Amino acid sequence: MLKTLEKIPAEDPLNNPEQRKIIDSILEKNKDVAGATMVVLNSLQESIGFISPAMQVYVAKKLEEPVSRVHGVVSFYSFFTTTPRGKHTIKFCVGTACYVGGIEQIIEKAKQILSIEPGETTEDGMITLELCRCVGACSQAPVVVVDDLVQGRVKPNKFPKVIQDIKSEEA
Numbered sequence: 001m002l003k004t005l006e007k008i009p010a011e012d013p014l015n016n017p018e019q020r021k022i023i024d025s026i027l028e029k030n031k032d033v034a035g036a037t038m039v040v041l042n043s044l045q046e047s048i049g050f051i052s053p054a055m056q057v058y059v060a061k062k063l064e065e066p067v068s069r070v071h072g073v074v075s076f077y078s079f080f081t082t083t084p085r086g087k088h089t090i091k092f093c094v095g096t097a098c099y100v101g102g103i104e105q106i107i108e109k110a111k112q113i114l115s116i117e118p119g120e121t122t123e124d125g126m127i128t129l130e131l132c133r134c135v136g137a138c139s140q141a142p143v144v145v146v147d148d149l150v151q152g153r154v155k156p157n158k159f160p161k162v163i164q165d166i167k168s169e170e171a
Contacts, residue, residue: 012055014052027062037065037069041059045080045081049084056074085121085128086121086125086126088146090129090145090146090166092110092118092144093132093133093142093144095134095141097134097142098134101142102142105156106154109159113159113160119131127163127166137150140152144162
Protein backbone atom coordinates (compact mmCIF):
# COMPACT_ATOMS: atom_id res chain seq x y z
CA MET A 1 0.00 0.00 0.00
CA LEU A 2 1.23 3.47 -0.90
CA LYS A 3 1.86 5.57 2.22
CA THR A 4 3.07 8.84 0.68
CA LEU A 5 2.42 10.88 -2.43
CA GLU A 6 6.07 10.93 -3.51
CA LYS A 7 5.83 8.29 -6.26
CA ILE A 8 2.43 8.61 -7.89
CA PRO A 9 2.19 6.42 -11.02
CA ALA A 10 1.97 8.46 -14.23
CA GLU A 11 -1.45 7.01 -15.17
CA ASP A 12 -2.99 7.82 -11.77
CA PRO A 13 -6.00 10.18 -11.81
CA LEU A 14 -4.09 12.54 -9.50
CA ASN A 15 -1.73 13.23 -12.42
CA ASN A 16 -4.58 14.05 -14.80
CA PRO A 17 -5.52 17.76 -14.40
CA GLU A 18 -9.20 17.19 -15.28
CA GLN A 19 -9.56 14.27 -12.88
CA ARG A 20 -7.54 16.05 -10.18
CA LYS A 21 -10.00 18.94 -10.42
CA ILE A 22 -12.92 16.51 -9.88
CA ILE A 23 -11.14 14.89 -6.92
CA ASP A 24 -10.40 18.26 -5.30
CA SER A 25 -13.96 19.44 -5.88
CA ILE A 26 -15.41 16.33 -4.20
CA LEU A 27 -13.06 16.73 -1.25
CA GLU A 28 -13.78 20.44 -0.84
CA LYS A 29 -17.54 19.95 -1.08
CA ASN A 30 -17.66 17.10 1.45
CA LYS A 31 -14.76 17.62 3.86
CA ASP A 32 -16.99 18.93 6.67
CA VAL A 33 -19.92 16.54 6.13
CA ALA A 34 -20.62 13.93 8.81
CA GLY A 35 -19.15 10.66 7.57
CA ALA A 36 -16.99 12.56 5.08
CA THR A 37 -14.69 9.62 4.38
CA MET A 38 -17.48 7.39 3.09
CA VAL A 39 -19.20 10.25 1.25
CA VAL A 40 -15.96 11.26 -0.48
CA LEU A 41 -15.01 7.68 -1.40
CA ASN A 42 -18.47 6.98 -2.82
CA SER A 43 -18.33 10.15 -4.90
CA LEU A 44 -14.83 9.35 -6.14
CA GLN A 45 -15.80 5.80 -7.09
CA GLU A 46 -18.79 7.14 -9.01
CA SER A 47 -16.94 10.01 -10.71
CA ILE A 48 -13.49 8.54 -11.39
CA GLY A 49 -14.47 4.86 -11.53
CA PHE A 50 -11.94 3.61 -8.99
CA ILE A 51 -9.90 4.73 -5.98
CA SER A 52 -6.20 4.19 -6.57
CA PRO A 53 -3.73 3.73 -3.72
CA ALA A 54 -2.41 7.25 -4.37
CA MET A 55 -5.96 8.63 -4.23
CA GLN A 56 -6.44 6.90 -0.87
CA VAL A 57 -3.34 8.64 0.52
CA TYR A 58 -4.50 11.96 -0.94
CA VAL A 59 -7.99 11.61 0.58
CA ALA A 60 -6.51 10.67 3.96
CA LYS A 61 -4.25 13.72 3.98
CA LYS A 62 -7.02 16.09 2.88
CA LEU A 63 -9.51 14.72 5.43
CA GLU A 64 -6.82 14.46 8.12
CA GLU A 65 -7.49 10.77 8.56
CA PRO A 66 -4.98 7.93 8.88
CA VAL A 67 -4.24 6.30 5.52
CA SER A 68 -5.00 2.96 7.15
CA ARG A 69 -8.57 4.08 7.90
CA VAL A 70 -9.23 5.18 4.31
CA HIS A 71 -7.62 2.01 2.95
CA GLY A 72 -9.66 -0.05 5.43
CA VAL A 73 -12.91 1.41 4.11
CA VAL A 74 -11.89 0.89 0.47
CA SER A 75 -10.78 -2.69 1.05
CA PHE A 76 -13.76 -3.63 3.24
CA TYR A 77 -16.60 -2.62 0.92
CA SER A 78 -16.81 -4.67 -2.27
CA PHE A 79 -18.28 -1.85 -4.35
CA PHE A 80 -15.00 0.07 -4.16
CA THR A 81 -12.26 -0.87 -6.60
CA THR A 82 -8.63 0.21 -6.67
CA THR A 83 -8.09 -0.30 -10.39
CA PRO A 84 -10.10 0.86 -13.41
CA ARG A 85 -13.00 -1.37 -14.37
CA GLY A 86 -13.99 -2.20 -17.90
CA LYS A 87 -16.78 -0.38 -19.68
CA HIS A 88 -18.99 -3.36 -18.78
CA THR A 89 -18.87 -5.42 -15.59
CA ILE A 90 -19.97 -9.02 -15.29
CA LYS A 91 -20.47 -10.10 -11.69
CA PHE A 92 -20.92 -13.73 -10.71
CA CYS A 93 -22.89 -14.37 -7.56
CA VAL A 94 -21.02 -16.93 -5.49
CA GLY A 95 -23.58 -17.07 -2.68
CA THR A 96 -24.72 -20.51 -1.55
CA ALA A 97 -27.71 -20.88 -3.89
CA CYS A 98 -25.72 -19.78 -6.94
CA TYR A 99 -22.75 -21.91 -5.99
CA VAL A 100 -24.97 -24.97 -5.62
CA GLY A 101 -26.72 -23.96 -8.86
CA GLY A 102 -23.50 -24.18 -10.87
CA ILE A 103 -21.99 -20.69 -11.00
CA GLU A 104 -18.50 -22.24 -11.04
CA GLN A 105 -19.08 -23.67 -14.54
CA ILE A 106 -20.25 -20.26 -15.78
CA ILE A 107 -17.18 -18.58 -14.31
CA GLU A 108 -14.98 -21.15 -16.07
CA LYS A 109 -16.78 -20.47 -19.36
CA ALA A 110 -16.21 -16.70 -18.95
CA LYS A 111 -12.51 -17.24 -18.20
CA GLN A 112 -12.22 -19.46 -21.27
CA ILE A 113 -13.97 -16.98 -23.59
CA LEU A 114 -12.32 -13.78 -22.33
CA SER A 115 -8.91 -15.15 -21.24
CA ILE A 116 -9.06 -13.27 -17.94
CA GLU A 117 -9.68 -14.17 -14.31
CA PRO A 118 -12.25 -12.65 -11.96
CA GLY A 119 -10.88 -9.30 -10.79
CA GLU A 120 -9.31 -8.62 -14.20
CA THR A 121 -10.31 -6.55 -17.21
CA THR A 122 -9.94 -7.48 -20.87
CA GLU A 123 -7.03 -5.83 -22.70
CA ASP A 124 -9.43 -3.66 -24.69
CA GLY A 125 -10.93 -2.31 -21.44
CA MET A 126 -14.35 -3.60 -22.43
CA ILE A 127 -15.22 -6.20 -19.77
CA THR A 128 -14.30 -6.73 -16.13
CA LEU A 129 -15.15 -9.98 -14.35
CA GLU A 130 -15.98 -9.88 -10.64
CA LEU A 131 -17.20 -12.23 -7.97
CA CYS A 132 -19.82 -11.01 -5.53
CA ARG A 133 -21.78 -12.35 -2.60
CA CYS A 134 -25.52 -12.88 -2.62
CA VAL A 135 -27.42 -10.41 -4.81
CA GLY A 136 -30.79 -11.40 -3.34
CA ALA A 137 -32.06 -13.36 -6.30
CA CYS A 138 -31.55 -16.85 -4.88
CA SER A 139 -34.70 -18.23 -6.51
CA GLN A 140 -33.09 -17.38 -9.87
CA ALA A 141 -29.77 -19.14 -9.18
CA PRO A 142 -27.26 -19.19 -10.71
CA VAL A 143 -27.20 -15.43 -11.17
CA VAL A 144 -24.96 -13.18 -13.25
CA VAL A 145 -25.17 -9.38 -13.05
CA VAL A 146 -24.22 -7.62 -16.28
CA ASP A 147 -23.68 -3.96 -15.49
CA ASP A 148 -26.84 -3.44 -13.41
CA LEU A 149 -29.04 -6.09 -15.04
CA VAL A 150 -29.61 -9.27 -13.02
CA GLN A 151 -29.79 -12.38 -15.21
CA GLY A 152 -31.03 -15.53 -13.54
CA ARG A 153 -30.99 -19.24 -14.30
CA VAL A 154 -27.93 -18.75 -16.50
CA LYS A 155 -26.60 -21.92 -18.11
CA PRO A 156 -22.94 -22.40 -19.13
CA ASN A 157 -23.92 -23.15 -22.74
CA LYS A 158 -26.01 -19.94 -22.90
CA PHE A 159 -23.38 -17.70 -21.27
CA PRO A 160 -21.45 -16.97 -24.50
CA LYS A 161 -24.55 -15.05 -25.67
CA VAL A 162 -24.09 -12.68 -22.70
CA ILE A 163 -20.63 -11.80 -24.00
CA GLN A 164 -21.89 -11.65 -27.58
CA ASP A 165 -24.65 -9.22 -26.56
CA ILE A 166 -22.13 -6.90 -24.90
CA LYS A 167 -19.87 -6.96 -27.95
CA SER A 168 -22.70 -6.39 -30.44
CA GLU A 169 -23.98 -3.48 -28.30
CA GLU A 170 -20.56 -1.88 -28.71
CA ALA A 171 -20.28 -2.48 -32.46
